[in-house]
Amino acid sequence: MPLLLFGGFRTLIDRLHARLATEGHPDMRPAHGFAMQAIGVRGATASEIGRRLGVSKQAAGKTVDRLLALGYAERADDPADARRKLVHLTPRGYDALARSAAGFDELRAEWCAALGTDRVRALEADLRNVVPEETAFRLDATSWLGGA
Numbered sequence: 001m002p003l004l005l006f007g008g009f010r011t012l013i014d015r016l017h018a019r020l021a022t023e024g025h026p027d028m029r030p031a032h033g034f035a036m037q038a039i040g041v042r043g044a045t046a047s048e049i050g051r052r053l054g055v056s057k058q059a060a061g062k063t064v065d066r067l068l069a070l071g072y073a074e075r076a077d078d079p080a081d082a083r084r085k086l087v088h089l090t091p092r093g094y095d096a097l098a099r100s101a102a103g104f105d106e107l108r109a110e111w112c113a114a115l116g117t118d119r120v121r122a123l124e125a126d127l128r129n130v131v132p133e134e135t136a137f138r139l140d141a142t143s144w145l146g147g148a
Contacts, residue, residue: 016103025096027070033100035063036072036093043076043086072096 013030020028038044038052038060050060064087067073072093078084089097112120 012104012107015107016100019103020096020099023099025099028072028096031063032067032070032072033096035060035067036089036097039073039087039089039093041089043088045078045084045086049087067093 017028017030020026034053035049038049044052046061046064047057049064050057053060064073064075067087068075070092071090073087074090075085075087078086108120115123
């Protein structure tokens with residue numbers, strides 16, 4: 001079952017990123033999308049992004065640096081504390097997220113067509129019941145595999 005769940009995840013992510021590449025985002029990687037979700041509409045520090053993703057500040061910082069280089073994000077002083085730097089999404093970042101959402105909606109519709117809407121809804125509900133909320137968004141897969 002874990003491999004099937006992972007296979008479903010990879011199928012959705014790979015198909016989405018193939019689509020994003022044709023829509024002007026060829027450099028988007030799955031980690032970028034997760035990090036942009038963690039940045040959110042209000043922005044976040046690298047430490048906050050790391051906590052939200054379940055990765056180190058250094059790992060989050062590397063991903064943020066790549067988002068900056070690709071034009072998906074920018075850094076700015078925190079208006080509440082000039083010592084802190086907040087990462088914000090750029091219009092390009094918001095475009096990528098909007099296209100991702102539309103792509104996931106289309107992929108979900110394909111699953112509904114293949115499996116039936118009721119079955120897809122039931123699968124989503126069942127997964128919400130068994131996946132603890134605090135781990136639903138964590139990306140620290142290296143800890144599962146014995147990495148740092």
